[in-house]
């Protein structure tokens with residue numbers, strides 16, 4: 001969509017067969033688009049290089065299709081679970097073609113925001129080719145040479161293939177192919193129990209697949225164990241075969257699908273196999289060595305200001321090897337804009353980083369887990385409340401969940417986990433508390449509307465004061481004041 005209000009960047013200049021620009025961005029995913037849009041609207045000359053679909057993983061093969069699929073899956077599950085409201089439940093009929101149209105319809109609705117047309121309208125020069133460094137200050141893309149004051153590498157990540165014998169000898173699904181399926185898999189095996197594996201297990205199970213999830217250790221290892229326990233129970237209740245601490249030793253592909261052999265546990269026979277075993281940074285073919293840019297096993301090596309070994313070049317988003325989320329990509333973009341356009345100092349700070357696993361109930365987290373806070377040497381106190389104490393949760397019969405707040409000295413909020421329907425919408429309040437170093441008193445003094453699930457935040461925060469409020473000293477004080485009050 002054209003935005004008539006948006007201001008536009010200057011145009012790069014073409015001199016001696018070379019485009020000269022302020023900023024050259026490699027990759028038009030969440031990270032690259034955010035930098036390009038921001039920089040152009042602030043008046044910079046920007047060249048954006050992208051060989052594939054505009055919007056990258058998040059729009060085309062990540063967040064957007066996965067959340068659209070989950071929305072359909074939740075609707076199907078609501079039919080099965082209607083009995084709890086006195087409504088006759090029934091098994092939904094899933095029309096795979098219309099489901100596919102729904103998912104791709106959502107992508108199409110958002111796509112104009114990320115399109116070449118919109119970016120050209122902002123004054124960005126878009127080159128539809130793969131870019132690679134041909135020197136420390138030059139990139140080549142589709143025969144065009146680009147010299148820039150600053151470069152931003154935002155080439156993202158792809159599904160990593162674990163070194164399991166036979167795995168890649170036949171077709172396997174990844175995030176790049178699973179949303180294109182024309183049918184619902186009869187039996188989907190999933191390798192990896194991170195957020196992709198867990199979200200897809202819930203989605204496809206609810207849409208009618210048999211699902212087996214195979215995970216090295218425990219699922220969602222970065223989250224609070226008591227929160228994960230609730231999700232684990234929900235997965236099992238819905239019929240996901242969850243194999244934790246399982247090690248795949250080999251894969252056999254055959255006409256009907258795959259056989260996944262597990263160490264000491266026989267084989268899983270499935271029609272489809274989704275590999276969701278982590279990500280590999282997209283660094284191949286970028287000519288990084290030519291530009292003096294170093295990498296490590298997770299991606300491009302950057303300093304706290306996202307600068308690479310080459311002072312002209314920044315790396316942001318998934319390729320920078322840190323937390324891999326769309327909101328982090330956008331946050332990185334803001335840091336680079338401050339540094340590259342205004343020459344201001346800016347550093348990443350993940351103290352208030354939130355993440356959400358969009359299953360049912362949702363698991364939302366921000367900041368440190370209890371274990372991470374203890375490891376970091378904080379004097380930790382923990383506040384916890386079950387969701388069952390919340391009236392809205394009772395009304396909606398979704399009482400499985402909790403809130404857990406990890407506090408440091410003087411009630412400073414260090415980290416919070418919420419497991420509840422739409423917990424992702426509730427976590428931002430706590431992110432702000434961490435970012436602004438608000439004490440727990442700020443949340444305890446807030447006034448959430450009744451009846452909302454968000455009330456659990458105030459309730460948990462109130463727990464910090466309960467011993468003092470309802471203790472012997474308070475009782476004595478009230479007794480004294482009441483004697484003297486007229």
Ligand SMILES: Cc1cc2nc3c(=O)[nH]c(=O)nc-3n(C[C@H](O)[C@H](O)[C@H](O)COP(=O)(O)OP(=O)(O)OC[C@H]3O[C@@H](n4cnc5c(N)ncnc54)[C@H](O)[C@@H]3O)c2cc1C
Pocket residue numbers: 026027028029030031032049050051052053054055056057058059061062063064066129130131132154155156157175196282285286316317318319324325326327328329358
């Ligand atoms: C299934 C799935 C679900 C997800 N769900 C969520 C979620 O709910 N919430 C969330 O916050 N995050 C989610 N993520 C993570 C999120 O998608 C990524 O963190 C985000 O897309 C990273 O953005 P990026 O711009 O760094 O990379 P990408 O989006 O991967 O963009 C990189 C772009 O660079 C291009 N490129 C590659 N090589 C070159 C080259 N040589 N020259 C020029 N361009 C190049 C690629 O074609 C691509 O378009 C999900 C990911 C997956 C896979």
Ligand SMILES: NC(=O)c1ccc[n+]([C@@H]2O[C@H](COP(=O)([O-])OP(=O)(O)OC[C@H]3O[C@@H](n4cnc5c(N)ncnc54)[C@H](O)[C@@H]3O)[C@@H](O)[C@H]2O)c1
Pocket residue numbers: 162164191192193194195196197199214215216217220221246247248276277278279323324325355356357358
């Ligand atoms: N809701 C969200 O925000 C969301 C959703 C999906 C993805 N993402 C992002 O994308 C990233 C990638 O997701 P992911 O789930 O692929 O990666 P991940 O690294 O988070 O999880 C992969 C899991 O696979 C396991 N694993 C690796 N090799 C294995 C093997 N051979 N057998 C069994 N298990 C194995 C690992 O132990 C790990 O826990 C995430 O870290 C996250 O940042 C976010």
